[in-house]
Amino acid sequence: xxxxxxxxxxxxxxxxxxxxxxxxxxTGRFQAWRDSSDVSYFQNFVTQIExxxxxxxxxxTALQTTxxxxxxNPSELPTFDLTLQEAIQMALQSSDVLRTLGGSVVSAPxxxxxxxxxxxxxxxxxxxxxxxxxxxxxxxTSQLFWAxxxxxxxxxxxxxxxxxxxxxxRQTQAVYTNxxxxxxxxxxxxxxxxxxxxxxxxxxTRNFQSDFTGFLEAEYxxxxxxxxxxxxxxxxxxxxxxxxxxxxxxxxxxTDISLADFEAGVLRLISDVEGAYWELYFxxxxxxxxxxxxxxxxxxxxxxxxxxxxxxxxxxxxxEAQARSNYFAFxxxxxxxxxxxxxxxxxxxxxxxxMGLQATDGRLIRPSDEPIQAEVAFDWDACLGDALxxxxxxxxxxxxxxxxxxxxxxxxxxxxxxxxxxxQYRWRGLGDHLVGSRNSTNQLESLFQSVTEGNYQEWQAxxxxxxxxxxxxxxxxxxxxxxxxxxEMTLLKEQQLRISHDLSNASxxxxxxxxxxxxxxxxxxADSRRIEALSERxxxxxxxxxxxxxxxxxxxxxxxxxxxxxxxYNLAIRDFHREKGSLLGYNQVNLSEEALDGAxxxxxxxxGRHFTPRDNPESVKVNDRISAGPMDPSLVGSPAGQxxxxxxxxxxxxxxxxxxLSGTTTDL
Numbered sequence: 001x002x003x004x005x006x007x008x009x010x011x012x013x014x015x016x017x018x019x020x021x022x023x024x025x026x027t028g029r030f031q032a033w034r035d036s037s038d039v040s041y042f043q044n045f046v047t048q049i050e051x052x053x054x055x056x057x058x059x060x061t062a063l064q065t066t067x068x069x070x071x072x073n074p075s076e077l078p079t080f081d082l083t084l085q086e087a088i089q090m091a092l093q094s095s096d097v098l099r100t101l102g103g104s105v106v107s108a109p110x111x112x113x114x115x116x117x118x119x120x121x122x123x124x125x126x127x128x129x130x131x132x133x134x135x136x137x138x139x140x141t142s143q144l145f146w147a148x149x150x151x152x153x154x155x156x157x158x159x160x161x162x163x164x165x166x167x168x169x170r171q172t173q174a175v176y177t178n179x180x181x182x183x184x185x186x187x188x189x190x191x192x193x194x195x196x197x198x199x200x201x202x203x204x205t206r207n208f209q210s211d212f213t214g215f216l217e218a219e220y221x222x223x224x225x226x227x228x229x230x231x232x233x234x235x236x237x238x239x240x241x242x243x244x245x246x247x248x249x250x251x252x253x254x255t256d257i258s259l260a261d262f263e264a265g266v267l268r269l270i271s272d273v274e275g276a277y278w279e280l281y282f283x284x285x286x287x288x289x290x291x292x293x294x295x296x297x298x299x300x301x302x303x304x305x306x307x308x309x310x311x312x313x314x315x316x317x318x319x320e321a322q323a324r325s326n327y328f329a330f331x332x333x334x335x336x337x338x339x340x341x342x343x344x345x346x347x348x349x350x351x352x353x354x355m356g357l358q359a360t361d362g363r364l365i366r367p368s369d370e371p372i373q374a375e376v377a378f379d380w381d382a383c384l385g386d387a388l389x390x391x392x393x394x395x396x397x398x399x400x401x402x403x404x405x406x407x408x409x410x411x412x413x414x415x416x417x418x419x420x421x422x423x424q425y426r427w428r429g430l431g432d433h434l435v436g437s438r439n440s441t442n443q444l445e446s447l448f449q450s451v452t453e454g455n456y457q458e459w460q461a462x463x464x465x466x467x468x469x470x471x472x473x474x475x476x477x478x479x480x481x482x483x484x485x486x487x488e489m490t491l492l493k494e495q496q497l498r499i500s501h502d503l504s505n506a507s508x509x510x511x512x513x514x515x516x517x518x519x520x521x522x523x524x525x526a527d528s529r530r531i532e533a534l535s536e537r538x539x540x541x542x543x544x545x546x547x548x549x550x551x552x553x554x555x556x557x558x559x560x561x562x563x564x565x566x567x568x569y570n571l572a573i574r575d576f577h578r579e580k581g582s583l584l585g586y587n588q589v590n591l592s593e594e595a596l597d598g599a600x601x602x603x604x605x606x607x608g609r610h611f612t613p614r615d616n617p618e619s620v621k622v623n624d625r626i627s628a629g630p631m632d633p634s635l636v637g638s639p640a641g642q643x644x645x646x647x648x649x650x651x652x653x654x655x656x657x658x659x660x661l662s663g664t665t666t667d668l
Contacts (some may be wrong), residue, residue: 065358069345071338074287074364081368084277087355088587091273094356098265101272101354113265121258122251129255132248135238141179148172171201183238185230191219196434196447212434212447215458217426225419235410242414243477245407253403260396263591267392267578269354270587274574276351278567281367283344285563287337293556294330296531300548301327319545326549330556371570375514378507383580387503388496390581397492404485411481415474418466428456499579506576513569520562527555 069077096115097105105112122128149171179193195217200210222228227239237247301323337343348365352358388394429450439445443453450456468474534548577586584591 061358066360068360077364079364079366084369091355098269118258122255129251132251138182143177145175174198187227188222193217208432213430215426215428219424221422223420225416232413235406256399263392280347282567283347286560289556289559290334290337296552297327387580401488404488408481411477420464424460426458427451503579506579509572513572516565520565523558524562527558
């Protein structure tokens, strides 16, 4: 009782002392701008806007930009003719960035598609193909530790054994472990490990003061249920958690999806190049129409001005002023056609940007290709089949469906208990030295001799069982995979419906733009004849000049409308090919992955020999394939092996999945 009271006094004294040393003043929060001390340091340095120390040289193309054109006469500027194919080729070769006219590369550069994106996806250290393959690489682990122990011993020597008594245990110890392990695609794991322990202590009963002990051990573990087989390990990866799928097949599908995104970026680039090219053609023709109208109005004004100067009939002040106003109206329209938002110089600069050229270099691009004026007819059923099978968006969604199918397979395989068979075999040894010459009279001469002679061998074999009662998480993963697959199939169906509507609109635009082309051509012819007739009547003094001035404006408008419909007709053809999935072939662009090097080809050849008879090593049979074969997006027509039937219905999900999703419940 007395000891307990003393202990309580010491505890109370310690608490009081700690309180006194710590102080009783409450610590206030640090507030930089309300602190009474000098805050100039924070104001001048902490909030200072700084420039990053990055080695980023300025782009030479941007630095070569000259003074932009505004109202200069295009006929006085040097020009260079450019075909549409040359423009597309320059756009694809000028930069690694897939530019877009409406993109936000300055404000949001991370969302811009580049040529590096597929490689970045494939080499992602967290989910790329190399990261998935790394899970099956051999792993080497080594550890080396030293320790010094000095501990008192609470032991009293028995009578007659005082020589064996030590008051403290003193020990110097070193532990060295080495292991190499390998995991296979079937889920099995192999390990070979060596363990060496050096021990030197003051135990008087030891045969020699220091010794080396250790063992050489081989281990084999094979899952029999969950985690067993190449299917689960190639889809989810070895030892993947339930609901996580990071295997090599999933990684490869992610790369294919990234390639589809890259192809979609190329399609957008080609579409923008062709659009900018024909818009520049239209700007030239609009400018020519406005210049022609301005020249015609100028001649009319000059004729009326001469009549007014000599006091002849028709030279009254009102008609002369009206003709002068009409001329300046054309002058304003010419200036707008030159430097306006849709003017020649701005349109030419947009084409320059999409091609990767500097904004201005003193020259003016002039399209040398003439747009298509002949009527174009398409086979509707064939085009619809191509659109529903060749569109890159369809192919990308089908890859997503394939990924969900694999995830569903993996989730079902994970809905099993964990049962592993484990075997170990060990060679133990003990020696006075670590290594040395073999001593036939002393088997404990060295640890190496003791282990290699194999006099001390151990083995162990058994099973490990791990079972989650109810399999709640695994069942939820199966249901989640089923719903994810159903969602992707539903999205594919909706994509196909939307593509059919978009293709119908594109076809309708071709018919409309061609009809408008014919109508506007006839309109131009009529306006031209009207001007000729009005000019003759004006010369004879039969009509007021107002009708002639209106006809001049109308001719410029109808001429611009004709070229607008002509450009719209060619853009409608472009849009139809884009909706049909044949825009690359239409513009003679071919996409392909880089060829394999010699080592990869030899490895693929040897793999083919492993799976097939040696008399036909190039015929490789792969069960449960995930790819339907190579795809060339530049060709026109449905992929090989796919026949389009316009009367066939597209299922929203495989029959097995439909059966599972129709009124089924997940067992928990």
